[in-house]
Amino acid sequence: MRDLIHHLSDYWLEGTIRAYDGLRRGWSEVFPVQEDPPPTTPFEVVAEHGKLRLRYYRAQGNPQPTPLLLVYALIKRPFILDFQPERSVVETLTRQGFTVYLTDWIPPTSADTWRGFDAYVNNDLAQTVQFICKREGADQVSLLGYCLGGLLGSIYTALYPDTVKQYIALALPLDMSVRDIPISTLVDALTPETTALITKTYGNCPAWLIHADFTAMAPVHHTVGKYIDLYRQKAREGYRETFDLFERWMHSDVPLAGRLFQELSDDIFRHNRLVLGQLHVGERLVDLRYIRCPVLNIIGEYDDVVHPNSSLPLFDLVGSQEKQNLVFSAGHMGLAVSSAAHKKLWPQVGRWLKERDNTGTQQLH
Amino acid sequence: MTTTPQRQINDLLTLTRSVFVDLPLAGIQWGWGIGPEEAVTKTAWKGYDAGVRLATAAIDNLYRLPLTAEVLTRVAPVLLRWQRINNAAAGAVFTGLWQTVGLPTTAEARALREAVACLAAEVRLQRQENEALIGLTTRLMQALDAQTPVTPPSLFNGFVLNEQVLQLKTKPTAHEKGN
Numbered sequence: 273m274r275d276l277i278h279h280l281s282d283y284w285l286e287g288t289i290r291a292y293d294g295l296r297r298g299w300s301e302v303f304p305v306q307e308d309p310p311p312t313t314p315f316e317v318v319a320e321h322g323k324l325r326l327r328y329y330r331a332q333g334n335p336q337p338t339p340l341l342l343v344y345a346l347i348k349r350p351f352i353l354d355f356q357p358e359r360s361v362v363e364t365l366t367r368q369g370f371t372v373y374l375t376d377w378i379p380p381t382s383a384d385t386w387r388g389f390d391a392y393v394n395n396d397l398a399q400t401v402q403f404i405c406k407r408e409g410a411d412q413v414s415l416l417g418y419c420l421g422g423l424l425g426s427i428y429t430a431l432y433p434d435t436v437k438q439y440i441a442l443a444l445p446l447d448m449s450v451r452d453i454p455i456s457t458l459v460d461a462l463t464p465e466t467t468a469l470i471t472k473t474y475g476n477c478p479a480w481l482i483h484a485d486f487t488a489m490a491p492v493h494h495t496v497g498k499y500i501d502l503y504r505q506k507a508r509e510g511y512r513e514t515f516d517l518f519e520r521w522m523h524s525d526v527p528l529a530g531r532l533f534q535e536l537s538d539d540i541f542r543h544n545r546l547v548l549g550q551l552h553v554g555e556r557l558v559d560l561r562y563i564r565c566p567v568l569n570i571i572g573e574y575d576d577v578v579h580p581n582s583s584l585p586l587f588d589l590v591g592s593q594e595k596q597n598l599v600f601s602a603g604h605m606g607l608a609v610s611s612a613a614h615k616k617l618w619p620q621v622g623r624w625l626k627e628r629d630n631t632g633t634q635q636l637h
Numbered sequence: 638m639t640t641t642p643q644r645q646i647n648d649l650l651t652l653t654r655s656v657f658v659d660l661p662l663a664g665i666q667w668g669w670g671i672g673p674e675e676a677v678t679k680t681a682w683k684g685y686d687a688g689v690r691l692a693t694a695a696i697d698n699l700y701r702l703p704l705t706a707e708v709l710t711r712v713a714p715v716l717l718r719w720q721r722i723n724n725a726a727a728g729a730v731f732t733g734l735w736q737t738v739g740l741p742t743t744a745e746a747r748a749l750r751e752a753v754a755c756l757a758a759e760v761r762l763q764r765q766e767n768e769a770l771i772g773l774t775t776r777l778m779q780a781l782d783a784q785t786p787v788t789p790p791s792l793f794n795g796f797v798l799n800e801q802v803l804q805l806k807t808k809p810t811a812h813e814k815g816n
Contacts, residue, residue: 301743301746301747302750381747381750382743383747454696454700455700457700457701457706458709460706461706461707461709461710461713465714466710466713466717469714469717470717472717473720492693496689497689500685
């Protein structure tokens with residue numbers, strides 16, 4: 273018991289320091305991206321369009337003909353996709369011969385409150401895909417969107433279907449009528465008046481508010497449980513390093529541009545307009561039926577951030593002839609960082625991409 | 638994930654039994670030397686796990702209550718309005734103070750940052766143009782070398798000849814040497 277109390281006090285102290293660091297970074301007018309941990313896979317920044325800094329990861333061995341663009345979410349920093357050796361999505365994919373590009377979203381400042389879906393999709397993403405195609409001498413890219421990045425990826429693919437050869441959605445928050453996750457029942461409390469007040473008060477949705485939302489999803493775990501688990505697993509090799517890095521990521525929240533926050537809250541979360549086919553981005557209506565390329569919809573069976581039932585409807589909404597749901601036994605973050613995912617899921621993803629890239633024929637497993 | 642009411646009742650029973658029965662019993666046995674310490678630890682963790690599940694389920698049920706959403710709907714705008722008033726008041730007070738002590742305001746820092754960003758973009762563009770020019774020049778030189786590998790390019794003929802003449806002129810003649 274003494275040992276437990278001694279360790280817990282250390283863990284809480286470190287957790288408090290991490291929390292303060294996260295607050296400091298989130299409150300900075302210009303988010304200090306240079307404080308990100310060192311990358312696992314070497315990369316080169318090859319372009320910058322709007323609020324998107326594009327990272328290029330070279331393929332190992334003979335590269336696949338179609339480059340792969342990973343569209344990361346607009347919250348938290350993207351190093352979760354390049355987490356650790358043997359637990360890095362980027363590393364696993366480059367090892368399989370894919371030329372990988374990753375969206376390193378530049379956190380918005382107070383001058384960026386006007387940015388919404390139009391700016392992020394029709395400007396940043398569209399220009400980036402054009403750039404990649406030109407750079408690689410390709411007509412199309414393969415696209416993989418993770419979480420909120422999947423939402424952006426789905427909207428982009430529906431609006432620019434000719435530029436996407438294959439589309440993978442990873443833990444996509446699509447159907448907001450699903451309220452299986454308890455905190456999602458509080459979405460109705462986020463009235464248009466409240467979201468407007470948030471943007472009037474803060475400009476952008478502040479990072480601390482996003483962090484508070486994530487903490488509120490599992491408050492017992494985030495305040496006590498994870499430290500007790502750390503104590504119980506302290507003999508397990510590598511657990512502490514993984515825990516520290518994961519916590520570093522959990523406290524890497526960035527602000528969300530004001531207009532995007534309002535569009536997400538009102539159009540997506542409250543009115544579910546994307547699923548209902550009523551979402552306008554810029555002046556164009558987003559119709560998921562225009563997604564006609566092969567689609568792989570990866571879902572975490574134990575995802576408690578994006579409920580599986582929220583992701584499943586993508587299968588019925590896209591116009592693709594070839595589409596597949598792939599449910600994997602992992603949680604939301606486990607899909608990207610668990611060793612089981614890198615042993616089983618990501619090799620399967622690589623095979624799926626290669627089969628359609630090399631032969632152009634459509635095969636279902 | 639969602640826990641069913643049956644599961645919550647089981648957890649409550651497990652927690653109660655661990656705290657009031659199993660743990661004291663295991664503790665006494667360990668104290669008297671007739672039971673291992675591991676039994677106490679195992680019982681404690683069993684109770685803890687049940688307690689965590691129970692606490693999580695209680696919070697989830699709280700979120701699902703309509704009253705919670707109602708309270709949040711009413712309280713959030715009030716808090717945000719107060720925040721706006723405080724921000725405005727603090728801005729008014731501190732803007733004057735910042736100028737007095739010589740610190741830049743947010744607007745000034747933002748303007749400076751934007752100016753630096755513009756300069757950086759300009760430098761980047763110029764660097765790209767330079768690289769393109771260097772590449773073009775290199776290709777031109779290579780093409781010229783490939784066309785006339787032995788004799789100097791005609792463009793420079795005049796210059797080379799002049800150099801040769803210069804060298805001839807600087808060499809002393811036999812007469813000048815006194816031969």
